[in-house]
Amino acid sequence: MGFMSKSPWVIHYDGSSCNGCDIEVLAALMPRYDLERFGIVNTGNPKHADILLLTGSINEQNRPVVRNIYDQMPEPKVVVAIGICATSGGIFRECYNVMGGADKAVPVDLYVPGCAVRPEAIIDAAVQAVGILEKKRAAMKVADRKKDHDTTDHH
């Protein structure tokens, strides 16, 4: 277990959620579940964050916003779709303005269905997300080494 998995900082974005899942996300950070036990901090700043928690479905209005937040996060990063709306669009998927789940805007690593999702499921997702973070960090290291190797080859 490296440092990557010991201090995952999250940013939470509410796409077009009914606030049910948002309240559960915040509930997971409150004293009863206390996600800070695992070093999880709700940063509110994409540049400090490792995990992007998305709630609600994606539409034309919020797609660039979600994309922007995702692009501003430094590598390695993990995206978690929280709730059934972020997973697939949920009961809103037939709406004329809804495009679908969070994966319509950004690559999603973990899907956490539920309406509303339970805090236990969010904690489970966070624990799985740190595993993915570790893997992505390892992949980054390999890619860096390969890049260095390639540049030395060219010269």
Added chain:
Amino acid sequence: MSLLTGLLYVLFAPIAGGLLAGIDRKLTARLQGRIGPPLLQPFYDVGKLLLKENLVVRRSQNLFMEFFLVMTIFTGALMFSGGDFLLVIFALTLAGVFFVLGGFKSSSPYSFVGAHREALQMMSYEPAVILVAVGMYMVTGSFQIKEIVQYPKALIFDLPGIFMALLFILPIKFRKSPFDLSTSHHAHQEIVKGITTEFSGRTLALIEIAHWYEYVLVLFIGYLFFANNFWWGAFLALVVFELVILVDNAAARVRWQWMLGGAWISALVLGGLNVIFLMLRS
């Protein structure tokens, strides 16, 4: 107090400062009815930040923060090697100026607000810190920290007013409520996290390490008031730190006018009366 203690500071202050930050987070969690992160969490955070990608708006923004760290280390090394107190204060101010400039350089509205607030905080604590140096000079007859720590009596008995003025500004230096205006350890979603908005990865880790150095540095100023006995001094400096955390959890953040006014009034009234008393006595 020699070059050796200065070197010890450079090597071990981040460890001590990180542990203090860990105690702070644990204690804060307990006060809020939570279990809280492990004691070593600040080290995990910095370790992680060092592994992350470093996104920048402008490359020079990182340079300012690197200088903030270097100047903070220099200030502390100067202090712990028994140097001139006035020079320490100037170096500390220069470190703060680099921090503010780094915030401005990253040119985001949030970091602008944060940098403004950091500048206001510097304005607030400066008079009290200078009064500490002046008061200690009036009692011990020297600005050299080497000689101040060798004064046979505890300075607190001669400088109670100045010590209280220092207590008032300690939350500013520790970035704690009620004066955590520019950057806070809580409230990550609010504007008070402003100055570090555009910093990520390695640079954010450097800022955190600089804050650890600052912790030890500022606690040492508190220690100077009890410096005639090392163990009592160290113990009381820690008590002061716990007091700051308690106040942090009990107090709400104030407006900057209150911070500036309060810090100046406490420095000028408590510290000023103390200085006048010393002048009359001599």
